[in-house]
Amino acid sequence: MDDTTGPFRVSRRTVLEGTAALAVLGSVAPEAARAATPAAPGRDASSSVRVPVTLNVNGLDHALELDPRTTLLDALREHIGLTGSKKGCDHGQCGACTVLVDGRRINSCLSLAAMHEGDRVQTIEGFAEGAALHPIQAAFVHHDGFQCGYCTPGQICSSIGMLAEAKAGMPSVVTADLSGAPRLSDVEIRERMSGNICRCAAYPNIVAAIKDGGGVGPDGEIAL
Known part of the structure; x- marks a missing residue:
């Protein structure tokens, strides 16, 4: 019921309009706040860190620039082009990515490429x-x-x-x-x-x- 006689003249329509406006402001304000926040000094969101890694794979050295989070499996497949090692579960449970490192078998999906600087990596292509x-x-x-x-x-x-x-x-x-x-x-x-x-x-x-x-x-x- 509209109150057209009181000092505030509240109606159902004005209540709905006010609620909608608050909902819009609530969604816009966080975005505006994030946009107004200055970036941390020395950090560029558009670029990622790269580290130099040299991998000895099947007797050959490969000098790479990798994101430090790159797994040995991804380095082999995506950066060196040795696609024999397969990405199956990507959780170390299926063994499809098994390679030898210094003669020991490992799941390459669970190991970072940067950890194997100076190691001897052998893949299926190297036997x-x-x-x-x-x-x-x-x-x-x-x-x-x-x-x-x-x-x-x-x-x-x-x-x-x-x-x-x-x-x-x-x-x-x-x-x-x-x-x-x-x-x-x-x-x-x-x-x-x-x-x-x-x-x-x-x-x-x-x-x-x-x-x-x-x-x-x-x-x-x-x-x-």
């Missing part, structure tokens, strides 16, 4: 010698250890790193005898490769390829 495949690569082909192939670079890199770990005497959680060199049974191989996921489920073929290409004997000893 073959010309047309001659690495024994593990050849075994994956022979045993059909892949279907879609997306996980295969990580599987092969992880296989090579895993074989080196086992040969050096590193046990796994399923190693029964800790007094001697681990024997790579199927159970051992599956456990050691459990960080590499194959959504096509080619696991039996992968295990067979690792045993063949890695020179694993019937008793689980590593011949190579």
Whole structure:
């Protein structure tokens, strides 16, 4: 009901108009305040920091200028052009991005490129010698250890790193005898490769390829 006799002459229409005006001012004021705030001295929002990083990948040095937040995986794929290492989950859970750093396998999606200055990085592109495949690569082909192939670079890199770990005497959680060199049974191989996921489920073929290409004997000893 309109009050047309009181000193303030309040009507329903004026109340609605005032509410709408307040809503508009409430949305505009924060934007205006942000626009009026001076930028911090020495900070340019349009530019980002770059750091010099030299990565030794497959025996070659690559001098890069990178955002310090760049992962090793993104440096390999986007800045060096080695796209064999795949970005799967990007959370270190699938193993598609596995590479070797100083002979040890790592998830490159979880490691910053700037951390690996002076390290020796090896990707799937660095194992073959010309047309001659690495024994593990050849075994994956022979045993059909892949279907879609997306996980295969990580599987092969992880296989090579895993074989080196086992040969050096590193046990796994399923190693029964800790007094001697681990024997790579199927159970051992599956456990050691459990960080590499194959959504096509080619696991039996992968295990067979690792045993063949890695020179694993019937008793689980590593011949190579």
